[in-house]
Amino acid sequence: xxxxxxxxxxxxxxxxxxxxxxxxxxxxxxxxxxxxxxxxxxxxxxxxxxxxxxxxxxxxxxxxxxxxxxxxxxxxxxxxxxxxxxxxxxxxxxxxxxxxxxxxxxxxxxxxxxxxxxxxxxxxxxxxxxxxxxxxxxxxxxxxxxxxxxxxxxxxxxxxxxxxxxxxxxxxxxxxxxxx
DNA sequence: CGTGTTTGACCAGCGC
DNA sequence: GCGCTGGTCAAACACG
Numbered sequence: 001x002x003x004x005x006x007x008x009x010x011x012x013x014x015x016x017x018x019x020x021x022x023x024x025x026x027x028x029x030x031x032x033x034x035x036x037x038x039x040x041x042x043x044x045x046x047x048x049x050x051x052x053x054x055x056x057x058x059x060x061x062x063x064x065x066x067x068x069x070x071x072x073x074x075x076x077x078x079x080x081x082x083x084x085x086x087x088x089x090x091x092x093x094x095x096x097x098x099x100x101x102x103x104x105x106x107x108x109x110x111x112x113x114x115x116x117x118x119x120x121x122x123x124x125x126x127x128x129x130x131x132x133x134x135x136x137x138x139x140x141x142x143x144x145x146x147x148x149x150x151x152x153x154x155x156x157x158x159x160x161x162x163x164x165x166x167x168x169x170x171x172x173x174x175x176x177x178x179x180x
Numbered sequence: 181c182g183t184g185t186t187t188g189a190c191c192a193g194c195g196c
Numbered sequence: 197g198c199g200c201t202g203g204t205c206a207a208a209c210a211c212g
Contacts, residue, residue: 090185093187
């Protein structure tokens with residue numbers, strides 16, 4: 001189980017292609033990896049993300065050494081929650097200052113995995129969703145396991161296997177209300 | 181009945 | 197010290 005610099009395997013695929021090949025409605029516009037002592041949110045998360053890492057390379061941080069990272073990206077999507085192949089359990093919802101939209105808090109529901117995900121709509125452009133991942137999964141995505149088990153040889157050679165599996169999973173689930 | 185969501189309460193950190 | 201804000205907890209509830 002090796003996760004490169006991404007806590008979530010499909011991030012690289014997100015970033016690499018920038019547009020979800022299966023769903024043109026979903027577009028990753030901004031991507032940012034925060035340092036462990038991240039200075040993420042000034043009053044405007046989306047703007048800080050845009051200014052710091054727009055269309056740049058994925059920044060390698062000390063997450064590899066510390067085992068903790070925060071990754072945020074902005075996605076153009078009508079869906080609040082994107083199905084990234086992991087199983088999330090919602091544990092909180094808060095309306096935040098300076099934003100008319102509530103912020104939703106999710107935890108990875110896999111045992112022993114304490115990765116958190118925060119989802120909120122961009123206050124300046126509600127068509128965008130800001131997703132923040134906090135932590136690194138200590139397990140494979142359930143859909144990766146499924147995919148590797150059932151379809152081991154259908155991976156495009158240029159794409160990260162887990163990412164492709166995730167997208168395959170998304171293709172299969174995102175259009176069917178993602179019941180898992 | 182098991183699992184996930186909702187939502188109000190609670191707590192900690194921070195600025196004044 | 198106090199109030200504000202963000203983050204988490206946990207009981208109640210909904211659903212398959």
